[in-house]
Amino acid sequence: MLERFALMAFNQMLLRFAPTGLWQMRFLAIHLASSKLRARFARSRIGLLWLILNPIILSSIIGFIIGRLTQSDSIGDMVIYVLVGIVTFDWFSQSVALSSGLLSNEASTLLRQAPLPFSIFPIQHVLYTTVSFLLSMISYIFVATFVMGIEWVSVYNFYFIPLVLVSIFFFLPFSILISVLAGVFRELAHIIPHVMLVIYYTSPVFIPRSVFDGDVISGYTALNPVTAILDIQRDLLTYATAPNAYDFLLLAAWGVIGWCLAVPLLIWGRRRLVFYG
Amino acid sequence: MSVKIELSSVSLAYPLLNYHRGLLSRVADAFVGQNLARLPAEVVALNGVSLTIFEGERVGIVGKNGAGKSTLLRVLSGVYPPTQGTVQASGSVQGIYDIGTGFEMHQSGRQNILYRGLIMGHTPDQIRAREEEIIKFTGLGDRINTPLASYSTGMIVRLAFAISTILTGDILVVDEIFSAGDINFQNKAARRMEKIMEDAKILVFCSHNLAQVSELCTRGIWIDGGQIAYDGAIDDTIDAYVEHTQS
Secondary structure (H helix, E strand, O other): HHHHHHHHHHHHHHHOOOOOHHHHHHHHHHHHHHHHHHHOOOOOOOOHHHHHHHHHHHHHHHHHHHHOOHHHHHHHHHHHHHHHHHHHHHHHHHHHHHHHHHHHHHHHHHOOOOOOOOHHHHHHHHHHHHHHHHHHHHHHHHEEEEHHHOOOOOHHHHHHHHHHHHHHHHHHHHHHHHHHHHHHOOOOHHHHHHHHHHHHHHHOOOOHHHHOOOOOOOHHHHHHHHHHHHHHHHHOOOOOOOOOHHHHHHHHHHHHHHHHHHHHHHEEEEEEHHHHH | OOOOOEEEEEEEEOOOOOOOOOHHHHHHHHOOOOOOOOOOOOEEEEEEEEEEEEOOOOEEEEOOOOOOOOHHHHHHHHHOOOEEEEEEOOOOOOEEEEOOOOOOOEEHHHHHHHHOOOOOOOOHHHHHHHHHHHHHHOOHHHHHOOOOOOOOHHHHHHHHHHHHHHOOOOOOEOOOOOOOOHHHHHHHHHHHHHHHHHHOOOOEEEEOOHHHHHOOOEEEEEEEOOOEEEEEHHHHHHHHHHHHHOO
């Protein structure tokens, strides 16, 4: 019975991602992602420049305050630390938490007009958040290079590509899970922000990294995928060192767990989700 | 291979699980002693519908509001999956309904042409090849490059109709689209619809305009309460439907 289920799930995955289904809709996914990016800054004079300015402004405020409160020797180092944290955590939280509205808002009209695969909506959403993240990284490059004079360019920068790919592998199934479950169980949309808040304060986004190696929280830190992404980011961009293989494996493991949950949910929702929009 | 649509004992029920009285309302009901009927778990829109439509047939769907006509069209288009039964369609299906919804209002008319074409399953190259033809049909001129938010309702309808009717398929499913736009556009739209209906191998057309249905179709299906009440020649079907509504 397990083999039959596995084969059915695999076939359904092929249907979702086979050339005759999702692949044909790739242009629509790209269009939806780019349209969302344009709409985000519609009628703004400086438009996409806010993707670069916002992290700089926010990290400067938080870095200055935290640096003062902790009596840090270098406020600049704190700002850089927070900048990486904010840009990376935004990528994660927007990819996952903001998926809660996909079925009820974005997908509901389109699903009733054409036989579209629902998975196209989480895919275009993660594509949109990833492009936003990559553009936001310009803020780090600017501050690190021209303000702080950090030598972040190294051979280890090439690990950035597998970081992005593994992160997408981790984000996408949880985006699918959240979008489907929050569309069916609307209470979830109100619970997710609180969960994100917990993850935000228990990950080294702006709180110094050493705090998370303490006895009380070290076990949680070892399994926290957001900590893994942040550690890899800082290793590559701030400390110019090789990232820890454990962090990549942790992300991949969480991705596998996510897909094991998301695929059956997509199979269940294939014939139902159009009615929950 | 000939084009055909086959429905076999198709039923469709809309779940109502997401629609319920809120917590405060239920508490208030308890206080004032009301016993409002609980919402049913689902609404049955189609119940055991079986039919086969062969290549060359022009089928008109008639019925009163809430009979299940639009639901049937969406099942034929593959948008709504049936709760029970099977739907088999050989040939590409193009649905033309709700043409005024699903636009990106902050985008220009030209960008929306691409958007709607992509939703209909076409590639950017296919859409670009027909773009000028679409723009010419709308008569919007330079306004095609301004955001849809600046369009009047009539302009949006003209754009929607032009997009929906440029790119079609073997099986055409049409739901009540003739009532929009000014008289000039309606004449133009009618001529366009006649053309694409002639080109389609199967036409399924739903409308409350019985004269139009009689003119365009050869076979009629009267839907009542989610079931087929009559299936025959179009004039006989319309007579049966009218007689029932007048009795």
